Amino acid sequence: AQSVTQLDSQVPVFEEAPVELRCNYSSSVSVYLFWYVQYPNQGLQLLLKYLSGSTLVKSINGFEAEFNKSQTSFHLRKPSVHISDTAEYFCAVSGSGTSYGKLTFGQGTILTVHP
Amino acid sequence: DGGITQSPKYLFRKEGQNVTLSCEQNLNHDAMYWYRQDPGQGLRLIYYSQIVNDFQKGDIAEGYSVSREKKESFPLTVTSAQKNPTAFYLCASSIDRAGTGELFFGEGSRLTVL
Numbered sequence: 001a002q003s004v005t006q007l008d009s010q011v012p013v014f015e016e017a018p019v020e021l022r023c024n025y026s027s028s029v030s031v032y033l034f035w036y037v038q039y040p041n042q043g044l045q046l047l048l049k050y051l052s053g054s055t056l057v058k059s060i061n062g063f064e065a066e067f068n069k070s071q072t073s074f075h076l077r078k079p080s081v082h083i084s085d086t087a088e089y090f091c092a093v094s095g096s097g098t099s100y101g102k103l104t105f106g107q108g109t110i111l112t113v114h115p
Numbered sequence: 116d117g118g119i120t121q122s123p124k125y126l127f128r129k130e131g132q133n134v135t136l137s138c139e140q141n142l143n144h145d146a147m148y149w150y151r152q153d154p155g156q157g158l159r160l161i162y163y164s165q166i167v168n169d170f171q172k173g174d175i176a177e178g179y180s181v182s183r184e185k186k187e188s189f190p191l192t193v194t195s196a197q198k199n200p201t202a203f204y205l206c207a208s209s210i211d212r213a214g215t216g217e218l219f220f221g222e223g224s225r226l227t228v229l
Contacts, residue, residue, distance in 0.1 A: 043205055
């Protein structure tokens, strides 16, 4: 069995400030890790993913996340946020060998960027 | 454009009534999923289907039913047996059978039981 814990339910931040959204997971097998973003009343969109290789993965809009196996974490960071980054962010895990993208999601972190 | 279409976007239901949520995809994906989203609880898997005419229960299947008669379609029925059906329902699909790929989501259906 696997689980995901997002340590902050809400993160308020001012525009152009750095932000970190924290995610810890537990799993008895090797994992694949994902961050998804959800804008109000919409579905989720993939932001970035770690499958293998470099532990630092980046998105096209400036977010990055680092897979830390020893700390079982996959924190999401951005050095300078914009108003448009306001959304809910979900961390998710899929155990390698788990069939067909059966993901386990965290509870979500609402990021609110203030001007 | 390719994608997943969910309908209706908003739905109201009286207690004791069954309701069916539609999910159609034109991405040619084999796997489809239904998730339920409640505030502060993330997404929980209701049912998933890896291939036509086959589907499996997820973590919270009680009170729900599905069918997969066509590759493109994966409707979800919320039955009167579901004790707390008010929620946001998300349909997703995936092409990658190894669990390493991206899930593509529809825009969701918000069900309110009056």
